[in-house]
Amino acid sequence: MTFEADHKYISQKLYIGKEMLYLTRDEVISLGIREEDILKLVKEALIAHGKKEYEMPAKIGIHPYEEVFYHAMPAYVPSQKAAGMKWIECYPNNPTKFGLPQTTGLLILNDILTGCPIAVMDCTWITAMRTPAVTVLAAEALHEDAETFAMFGCGVQGTEHVKYVVHTLKNLKKIYIYDIREEAMDKLIEEVQPKIDVEIIKGESPEMLAKECEVLSSATLIIRTPLSVVKDEWVSKGQTILPCDLNTYWDPKITKRADKYIVDSIEEHELFEEMGYFPDGLPEIVAETGEIIAGIKPGREDKDELIVCSNIGMAVCDVVVAREVFNRALESKVGVKLPL
Ligand SMILES: NC(=O)c1ccc[n+]([C@@H]2O[C@H](COP(=O)([O-])OP(=O)(O)OC[C@H]3O[C@@H](n4cnc5c(N)ncnc54)[C@H](O)[C@@H]3O)[C@@H](O)[C@H]2O)c1
Structure with a gap:
């Protein structure tokens, strides 16, 4: 038209x-x-x-x-x-x-x-809809056969992520969730479990989720100094990490050592770095999420690759x-x- x-x-x-x-x-x-x-x-x-x-x-x-x-x-x-x-x-x-x-x-x-x-x-x-859609489309492109998914943060975004993920990761067997607020986890389960067939399980700790799951996402808060809740030693080869809360939740060492660091927008991430986020510096970026989805650049090339794909949100x-x-x-x- x-x-x-x-x-x-x-x-x-x-x-x-x-x-x-x-x-x-x-x-x-x-x-x-x-x-x-x-x-x-x-x-x-x-x-x-x-x-x-x-x-x-x-x-x-x-x-x-x-x-x-x-x-x-x-x-x-x-x-x-x-x-x-x-x-x-x-x-x-x-x-x-x-x-x-x-x-x-x-x-x-x-x-x-x-x-x-x-x-x-x-x-x-x-915003509540398009953000999880980006995460789960990236998850599909990078780790389609995953059987376990972890969601850190069970507020508006976390809840929608759990609803959306079953659309693209069709082999999921378990979804683990974690929030510092017990009531947020209970509310997510109450709202989402009746809508999806995959079992949603309350995680005992961030460590348990990080060690247990193949694909992981976080929607907690965005602040300049990383909280580094998920420790580098809990993360292993072959996992796919999809934060939508920038660098807050993850030990910066994880992104630094990832085999592939992908972002939705290089320009946005560089701007955030200039504003004082990523105090340890942005890792080398190999592709943008859209390039992976469009098949312009390769996604996962090896099952052992550790991939971090940060989607800060695009207009x-x-x-x-x-x-x-x-x-x-x-x-x-x-x-x-x-x-x-
Ligand atoms: N990437 C994007 O496009 C995009 C779009 C919208 C929102 N966001 C970001 O997503 C995040 C969540 O947004 P929301 O609207 O769901 O907020 P929300 O307040 O509804 O939910 C955030 C949840 O995170 C939990 N939380 C806070 N600190 C935590 C921690 N240390 N460990 C575990 N859980 C913790 C809170 O208890 C809360 O339940 C924010 O950082 C927001 O900026 C990103």
Whole structure:
């Protein structure tokens, strides 16, 4: 579809330049976009990224105090007619201090032909969905036959990761979870176990999970100084580690000695390094996640390879999912049209 045709399609339902669609979190969720749909959309975004068919400057941010950040995340994915920007906040203490999510935000979409804003939507759900989709697509590309999966952190992201992982790791027999909060593990099991056939087991300790599982992921918190919870000596050859919380959870020695260190975006990781994350320096990066998914660079080449694949989050995934949200909302007349 050309930009003109896309503009025409939107114009049939929205007065471009005069109004935009506002979608609340509940309205976004109500559109019935399934995990399978998200996986398909995110895969397309990752392939576009791998083929360098996108525009996405590295996130810029503000940091009103030490442990928090706001990120501006613009992206354009031509193949999906998706252009826009996510403005996302991460406040690790929100859940305990205020009973609010750690991650909240809004996303703006634009009409590509004219640039006019066409939608503003809550992006908490989009973020909660597209992040595990990236992890589990990477897991599929790097360790498809894994029988054990470990999830560190059982909050919003951890819970969704456990839901998503069964879609791509079809041989899974056991999922081990760990959180410093017992109640978070109980809640995850209560919510997810009825939905999936693979047994979810509460791990006794990070050490047990690190030693037991082939594929491991973490979604805890992002801070500049690594917590190094998972020790280097607990990790062995042949494992695949997929953090979505940067370098916080893992002993930096692990990434340094990994046979392959893959990241979703080299530019983003270098920017984070400049901001003071990775105090021990970024390990050598061999590929981007999208390049692996698109088959441009090799993934696992040997069963003994230790692979770390760090996915910090890319706006290309957000805008592609948001475009689908927008299309569905237009079709089903969900949301409120607001004057510009
Ligand atoms: N990569 C991405 O694209 C992306 C997107 C969204 C969020 N994130 C990151 O994912 C992380 C989790 O986000 P969320 O929305 O799920 O937050 P959340 O607050 O809902 O969950 C975090 C969980 O981690 C647990 N935790 C904290 N420290 C821990 C530790 N030392 N060991 C085990 N568990 C620990 C907490 O108890 C909590 O249950 C954050 O760091 C966030 O920035 C990444």
